Amino acid sequence: MTTLKEFLKTDRFATCTGVELLEIKPGYARARMEVTDRHLNGGGVCQGGALFTLADLAFAAVANSRKKLTLSVNANITFLRPAKLGYVYADATEVFNHHRIPFVEVKITDEQGELIAIFTSSGYRKESDLPVDTLE
Numbered sequence: 001m002t003t004l005k006e007f008l009k010t011d012r013f014a015t016c017t018g019v020e021l022l023e024i025k026p027g028y029a030r031a032r033m034e035v036t037d038r039h040l041n042g043g044g045v046c047q048g049g050a051l052f053t054l055a056d057l058a059f060a061a062v063a064n065s066r067k068k069l070t071l072s073v074n075a076n077i078t079f080l081r082p083a084k085l086g087y088v089y090a091d092a093t094e095v096f097n098h099h100r101i102p103f104v105e106v107k108i109t110d111e112q113g114e115l116i117a118i119f120t121s122s123g124y125r126k127e128s129d130l131p132v133d134t135l136e
């Protein structure tokens with residue numbers, strides 16, 4: 001039996017950056033990443049691309065939670081506060097479950113629950129079923 005969580009572990013770049021999927025339900029997913037020295041930019045805060053990667057995997061989990069292959073066709077991120085060393089969490093919600101063009105919002109927060117960034121993305125949902133039996 002294959003789960004969506006296992007399917008998304010094949011995203012090796014996200015795995016290399018330390019992104020872990022914690023929860024996937026229909027229309028909702030949560031992921032986390034530990035910000036370590038290797039994630040810091042020259043300004044001493046978490047690099048924006050690392051936060052984007054965290055949000056992108058959370059997007060992939062929620063957008064594919066309907067078990068149809070869904071890819072991102074556009075994405076935007078707004079950085080509100082710097083992320084420091086420690087865990088950051090991504091809560092992804094499928095705001096609009098359109099059968100073809102779903103819309104997803106991902107909120108990134110730190111260990112104190114402070115909002116770090118907001119990512120939004122539209123997906124393109126293909127007809128093809130994902131080769132997964134369950135979500136987790």
Ligand SMILES: CC(C)(COP(=O)(O)OP(=O)(O)OC[C@H]1O[C@@H](n2cnc3c(N)ncnc32)[C@H](O)[C@@H]1OP(=O)(O)O)[C@@H](O)C(=O)NCCC(=O)NCCSC(=O)Cc1ccccc1
Pocket residue numbers: 011056059060064070071072073074124126
């Ligand atoms: C999948 C699809 C969006 C659609 O494929 P197909 O069904 O084969 O159909 P086709 O390509 O023929 O397109 C149909 C029509 O739509 C048009 N069109 C397309 N895009 C746009 C646009 N932005 N804006 C406007 N129009 C657009 C296109 O020109 C065409 O128009 P036409 O009918 O000729 O007039 C494909 O274009 C693609 O791969 N794009 C790149 C996506 C990508 O690499 N994303 C990033 C990585 S995924 C990720 O991050 C998360 C993740 C991780 C792991 C697992 C899952 C998720």
